[in-house]
Amino acid sequence: MDDFTVTPWKVEGVIDYDRLVERFGVRRMTGDVRARLARAAGGSHHLIDRGIFFSHRDLDAILKTAEGGGRFFMYTGRGPSGTTHIGHLVPWILARWLQERFGATVYFQLTDDEKFFAKPGLTLEEAGGHALDNALDFAALGFDPDRTRIMIDTRDIAALYPIAARVAKKITFSSTKATFGFTGETNIGMIFYTALQSAPCFIEDAPVLIPLGVDQDPHFRLTRDVAPVLGKPKPALIHSMMMPGLGGGGGKMSSSGDDAILLSDDPRTVEKKIKKRAFSGGRTDVAEHRRLGGDPDVDVSFQYLRFLFEPDDSKLERLREEYASGRMLTGELKQILIEKANGFLEEHRARREEIRPDLGSYMFG
């Protein structure tokens, strides 16, 4: 029996990515496809090189389009249930880099309706407020305003609905039930919603590439089944691993409470969270640690450096060796993360304020 769950609304247990690849029927990012992407892009990205984007669907088709000088566009999104945390950034940072390398337009869907349907305590107004705040986080990563269209479902529904209707007609209740585990108690907003998340895939007459957390894959399995019926190419996907929460353990960072580093956390909060909560791959005492070394693979501080905060491969490798050999203690590694994370977040917040007056130029509507 499987001991982990990965769906758009629930990630539980320790994710075994090899088994997930089999379960979802996705393709591993092989060395070949990585090299082909790097050639087409004229360079590589640490999120690809380090295997954090570990699988894909039809990335080869997108690369073929790009190699032939053809156009593709990109799409990703966010369910605005609250403040953005650092785990949300992983697919967005790759999208930004791909936009820069390929000059592709990026659609970003903020699903205020979805979070309203999914979260019993959340009002539609609250979700709408988070959507605007999340939009600012997205835009602040350095997207090109001329090639970026941020959509909010309830606001931009006139553009999305005709597409969603065509998709919805081709998805049966049994297939959504089978895909998401819906029951008779599920509200009908949720049941329809996957059609709306599909809509941006078909908004342009070109193939689409979607960088996303692997938990969102089930939606696009349905979309991909419908695409040929609508006479459209199947959306291509590139999946990231889920960034662990501070508590570690191979699941995903949850937005709630103390498990996440929020983009709004001030330097003191970041320091406290990392010191108190970041799961350590260190040993029980210093002598043991010096003798046996730490385990960077389970150490959350090391993992945050690997995912986001130390893009320089040689520096990251040095940290890995220092830590694994026992020369570096968990406290020292945490201090490095605290400084890097706070530097990143301060720069991010400055960038947010810089572009705040221009947010309108990134919006679809």
Ligand code: TRP
């Ligand atoms: N459902 C996603 C979430 O809860 C938001 C989303 C909408 C999305 N469209 C997307 C995510 C496309 C990835 C790709 O976060």
